[in-house]
Amino acid sequence: MRAITLKENGGIENLRFSEIERPKPNHGEVLVKVKAISINPVDAGVRRDKATLQRMLRPKEGEDTFILGWDISGVVEEAGSNVTEFEKGDEVFGMVNFPGNGRAYAEYVAAPANQLALKPKNVSHEEAAAATLAALTAWQGLVxxxxxxxxxxxxxxxxxxxxxxxAVQIAKSFGAHVIATGSSSKKDFVMKLGADEFIDYTAEKFEDKVKDADIVLDSISDPDHLLRSIAATKEGGKVVSIKSNFGDVHLNAAKARGLQTFRILVESNGEDMKQIAKLLGEGKVRSHVSARYKFEDFPKSHEQIETGKTMGKIVVVV
Ligand SMILES: NC(=O)c1ccc[n+]([C@@H]2O[C@H](COP(=O)([O-])OP(=O)(O)OC[C@H]3O[C@@H](n4cnc5c(N)ncnc54)[C@H](OP(=O)(O)O)[C@@H]3O)[C@@H](O)[C@H]2O)c1
Known part of the structure; x- marks a missing residue:
């Protein structure tokens, strides 16, 4: 089967097109024939940096060639022993073995059945592949x-x-009032998703406009930004960070105002995937796929994710 492999950390040119053996599903796993793969900033981080690769892929000793990626949607080709939930022909999607070795940049992926959900019929494989790591992060952060x-x-x-x-759509599905930040180029898109207010972070300071948030979801790689998010939270509120760590300065500021702080790393979880599948099936959450790449053009997906300016999600179609 075709796969994208990585031997040495580094630039996009280090992603290699390879022919490798198809995996076999182990106990509790299904073999998925992949239709679409979604790409995340962490994929590029793992490619670039050895320490990030070790932390995120948790490779076995002696492993020296890696297959990156975690997010897939596809069709069950074969169910391993002890799998009762899915059978050959089922359309499934999920985030495979995160943190750990998902080996998703390939035509076939062996995935634990308990990390997958059935793909709703009204959603394409591209939209389903997109609604995995990113959607689970929003779900696990907010819910x-x-x-x-x-x-x-x-x-x-x-x-x-x-x-x-x-996150905007999940929060709205719970009946929250959503204030969103982004650059002005994202305003129309985000308001159409259902946000109630938009703050262009390039023109205004969000903490000047918001001082009483019940929950803040911070994804910006900047400790000072996280401190500003704490300032935007009301007494007793909650701050979830998916990027910057809470240092003493943050924890002291949060404690002074009785805030709860959460620094999270998303985890594979089939029950959460089913919640995402339900929201997609009901049309309460939609994936916005802003760019699709052919498998032959895989490296271009890394170029795009590394811009840090992606709108919605990008996927590779297999
Ligand atoms: N802890 C976890 O488990 C976890 C899970 C998923 C992602 N993450 C991390 O969370 C971050 C976001 O991930 P993602 O998948 O959403 O990335 P993404 O798809 O690349 O989106 C990043 C967005 O941030 C916007 N942005 C950049 N600077 C901003 C600022 N100062 N204020 C507001 N918006 C800003 C960008 O566009 P504009 O500037 O045009 O608005 C872009 O739309 C990444 O660093 C990722 O590694 C962590």
Missing amino acids: TNAKIEKGDKVLVHAAGGGVGHY
Whole structure:
């Protein structure tokens, strides 16, 4: 089968087109014939940097060639032993083994059945592949950790990107009031997703306009930005960071105002995938796929994700 492999960390040219053996599904796994793969900023981080690769892929000792990626949608080709939930021909999607070795940049992926969900019929493989790592991050941030409730005022940063565009829609599905940040080029897109207010971060300081958020979802790689998010949260509110770590300065500021802080790393979880599938099936959440690449053009997907300016999601069609 065709796969994209990586031997040495580095630039996009280090992604190699390879012919390798098709994996076999182990106990509890299904073999998925992949139709679409979605790309995330962490993919590029793992490609570039050895420490990030070790942290995210958790390779076995001696492993020296890697297949990146975690997000897939496809068709079950074969069910391994002890799999009762899915059978050959089922259309499934999910984030495979994150953190860990998803080996998703390939034509076939062996995936734990309990990390997948059935793809809703009204959603394409491209849209389903998109709604995996990014959508799960938004779900686990807002729902699992911050326990979002109807009427909450939720500040979603980077609302035009992969995680942000799902976070806006998930928050709205809970009946929250959503304030979104992004550059002006994302305003129309984000408002159409259902956001109630938009703040252009290049023109205004969000903490001047928002001081009473119940929940803030911060995805910006800047400790000072996280401090500003704390300032935008009301007493007793919650700050979820998916990027910057909370240092002493953040924790002290949060404690002084009785805030709860959550620094999360998304995790594979089939139950959460089913919640995402339900929202997609009901049309409450939609994937916006702004760019599609052919498998032959795989490296271009890394060029795009590294711009840091992606609108919605990008996918590779297999
Ligand atoms: N902890 C976890 O488990 C986890 C999971 C997923 C992602 N992440 C991290 O979260 C970050 C976002 O991921 P993603 O998939 O959403 O990335 P993405 O699809 O590349 O989107 C990033 C978005 O951020 C916007 N942006 C950049 N600077 C901004 C700022 N100062 N304020 C508001 N918006 C800004 C960009 O567009 P504009 O500037 O045009 O608005 C872009 O739309 C990445 O760093 C990623 O590694 C962490």
